[in-house]
Amino acid sequence: MTKSTISELTEIELIEKAKGDKKFFEPLYKKYYEQVFRLVFSRVQDVDLAGDITSEAFGKALSHLDDYKYKGYPLSAWLARIALNSCYDYFRSQKKQRHVSLENYISHDIVFEIEIEENEKELWLTMLPDVLEKLKPAELELIELRFFEGKSFAEIGYILDITEGNAKTRTYRILKRLKRYFKRSTS
Numbered sequence: 143m144t145k146s147t148i149s150e151l152t153e154i155e156l157i158e159k160a161k162g163d164k165k166f167f168e169p170l171y172k173k174y175y176e177q178v179f180r181l182v183f184s185r186v187q188d189v190d191l192a193g194d195i196t197s198e199a200f201g202k203a204l205s206h207l208d209d210y211k212y213k214g215y216p217l218s219a220w221l222a223r224i225a226l227n228s229c230y231d232y233f234r235s236q237k238k239q240r241h242v243s244l245e246n247y248i249s250h251d252i253v254f255e256i257e258i259e260e261n262e263k264e265l266w267l268t269m270l271p272d273v274l275e276k277l278k279p280a281e282l283e284l285i286e287l288r289f290f291e292g293k294s295f296a297e298i299g300y301i302l303d304i305t306e307g308n309a310k311t312r313t314y315r316i317l318k319r320l321k322r323y324f325k326r327s328t329s
Contacts, residue, residue: 154212161208171200174218178225181291185229195232199225215300223301226283233279266324273320281316288313 148169151159160166178199183192203210203224210220274282280302287293287301288309295313299306 153217167204174221178221181222182225195228199228219297219300284313
């Protein structure tokens with residue numbers, strides 16, 4: 143099969159072919175490497191470490207490709223799940239805590255969702271890093287996926303292996319708690 147023929151295959155066709163011949167995984171790797179790397183880097187904040195974890199995640203994906211079943215989500219969601227689990231494994235093995243860096247994110251979506259008064263928005267954005275530090279890792283993951291990475295609730299559900307409704311419910315409960323915390327801190 144020539145390169146031009148390979149490039150004409152759909153993602154699903156590439157995945158199915160890659161299950162039998164790993165060379166078909168290369169275009170998928172090239173397509174999603176940067177996206178997965180950015181996801182990992184946003185969590186570990188170290189370029190070399192992010193590269194290592196991203197490579198590990200793609201290695202796991204390739205070795206478990208036979209387990210992949212299309213469920214209406216792009217391969218990137220499955221790869222994100224593997225990459226996040228690789229990040230969790232790293233933090234557990236190193237007994238390290240994650241710290242959230244908001245430098246690369248636009249935080250205005252979360253401000254809109256949390257319904258902060260217009261005159262309080264600047265204060266909220268200033269307090270946001272400290273507020274996020276108070277979340278449990280699973281809660282922080284929901285907030286990051288939804289508001290910083292722009293994932294839909296359906297995609298979040300798939301990535302975290304929960305239902306779409308559960309992803310939505312958990313997210314809005316967290317937002318309510320964040321708003322209450324903010325109100326208590328500013329009154």
